[in-house]
Amino acid sequence: MQLLAAKFAQIATAIDATNAQIAALQAKLSELQEHQQQLLSVEQACQSAIAQIGTALSMLNHVDPSEIGTFKAAVDAQFGTDAIAFLEPATPTPAETIEPEPTAPIAPEPVTEPEIEPAIDVEVTVTDTPATDAPIKPATPATDIEGKLNKLSIQSIRKLASAKGIDAKGTRAAIAGRLKAIVTNADLRAIG
Incomplete structure (x- = not known):
């Protein structure tokens, strides 16, 4: 025994x-x-x-096609800002090496993968064309937009920055400086 x-x-x-x-x-x-x-x-x-x-x-x-360069500079500036330096990259945790003991093979049970929903592409169509035959007004200068941005409350300007995917940290003037190249009067009316 x-x-x-x-x-x-x-x-x-x-x-x-x-x-x-x-x-x-x-x-x-x-x-x-x-x-x-x-x-x-x-x-x-x-x-x-x-x-x-x-x-x-x-x-x-x-x-206003003449402002495309300003837009490109604003996008490029996002990659050159100090904000990226403050982001901490993910640090993978070192995995422990597991040395299996030799054993007789066992048939593995099937593993079901979690269902992942596919990404949905959405096309946005924006029409700023007036419904009447009235003449189209010229675009508002960037300085006017910057002035309007500076008049917004700090909460409103941060909300707008977040909605536009811009860093919402800093002073009102700093955030307005980042937003002025990409914000339209329609955006300002929506926040207002």
Whole structure:
């Protein structure tokens, strides 16, 4: 009987070790799935931002093509700001190396992937054309927009900056400086 008791203890130890390895692998799987979901969210946000830039560029080309350079400079400035330096990149946690003990192979259970909804592309059509045959008014100069931005409350200007995907931190003048190249009078009326 003692021979069988020792064998049962040996098998129980092997089962416990395998269960510990399975738990560690499941934790790693969850971590990787979470990271994959974060990457998907970033991808969707980037695609949305690119689509919004395309829409804004099209609108600007329609309203005042001479301001396209200013718009490009504002977009380029986002990549050169100190705000990016303050962002902390994700630091992956070092995974523990798990050395499995040699055991007899066991057929794995099928793993079902979580269902991920596909991204939906939305095309925005903006019409600023008056419904009447009245003459089209010339575009408002950027200085007028900057003046209107500076008259907004700090809460309103931060809300507008967030809506436009611009950094909403800083003074009213700093935020207005970032917004003046991309905000239209329609945006200001919507906030007002």
